Amino acid sequence: MLKKLLVANRGEIAVRIIRAARDLGIATVAVHSDADATALHVQIADEAVNIGPPAAKKSYLNTEAILKAAEATGADSIHPGYGFLAENAAFSDAVAAKGLTFVGPSGDAIRMMGDKVTARSAAAAAGVPVVPGSAGRVDGIEAARQILIDTGFPVMIKAAAGGGGRGIRIANSLAEFEQAFPQAEAEALAAFGDGGLYMEKVIARARHIEVQVLGDGRDAVHCFERECSLQRRRQKVWEEAPSRALSDRVREELCASAVALARAVGYSGAGTVEYLYDDAADRFYFIEMNTRIQVEHPVTEAITGIDLVAEMLRIAGGEPLRFRQSDLRVKGHAIEVRLNAEDPARDFAPFPGTVGDLRIPGGPGVRFDSMLYPGYQVPPFYDSLLAKLIVHAETREAAITRLVRALDELDIGGMKTTKPLFLALARDADVQAGAVHTRWLEGWLETHSGALAPDPQP
């Protein structure tokens, strides 16, 4: 068992991890920047170490400062949370090289899943369906024409050296393709100094479905799926478990494929295999595997009764998996919404401010994961997530009703938050019917911005 855990993160996830560690009797060390000296995770940990200035690259991304803090406090393990260094293979390696336990997979596993080409190959080798396309770089236009047989149209042509949406072209027909491919090659060469291209079938309308897995390096189980189709600018805002869109047969196939991948790579810790699910075609496709705990993990905890962060700590401490697949069952339906410090009435402008009065919802089936307290000054240097509200009920309909009830109870004084967005979504007929896809919310926002004015203050 781990004895003393350093939490290399901040905000609600640092609070979440410290709680899990303390529940298991593990001593905790918080680290913080100058901007977070009075943060909740610092207050509730057994010890705290200042690791540098507000800028994340000088503090929460500063491997040297974090390892020094671990050494100074005698921590035997480091949990990276999500974001920051969570999927940094070199960090995992550096922690291990110091003789400490990294709560997560090995640097090699992170590297394999962090690279699009090796992740795709690993998935395909484990029998997981991947988006039809090139297995790696396309070797010239002749080879590209062969790949079109698998992808059909529309097809996406991506610069291998691109990223963040740059260097992408879409061709809707063979004529467009013949024109676009050489152009894309020339552009990639000019923009990135590398003319390498990938191709991928465009999945026009799909849901984002992901499977939670837990592995101990020898065996792996899944904890069912989450649906996170409601996204704005590729950021998830509302997540559910289970997905209403899947038949039992598809759920079984999807979850089994995630376990097959986790087993094939000897996965250790908590991970998430992400898929696109095309309802119309009833097909699912691997997108990527995230080798960390995810923001939306609590909906899985709600429906399975498993404390995923505690299981990560047990596995890192050397315990084998405590469940067989047949032990795990879905109970009810859970929804999480992300309360961000953003003003939905002003195109989600960031709103760093000071929390006044705070009224936190409670009662049956309600969980509130947050670092907020009255008087907390939200620093402008990090992401805008303030809190996650998670509701759990017997059915999806009852969960939505409970979500509205809990949102009505919630009052984060002095702040603009995304609460009005979720009240409006909970009352929307498409959301109530679960008739959504990954681009649904952006379309909805174009016509419903008027519905997002803040609630009148009581």
Added chain:
Amino acid sequence: MAQILSPLPGTFYRASSPDKPPYKADGDAVAVGDVIGLIEVMKSFHEVRSDVAGANVRFVADNEEPVMAGALLAELD
């Protein structure tokens, strides 16, 4: 003497990206509406436009410096 203040709390940047030259070099003239830097707030970037005009800009805030709303970024003659 005129002053340019930060409209937002966050991190101040003098250039649009690390490999680009600064929007304004020390000593440049500034017109109303000129972009003089960026403020990063919660991972989103906002242009800082001057609402005053003047000559010989002198930056008081450093590149990548954390600033509060209303902090002095630069002075003009």
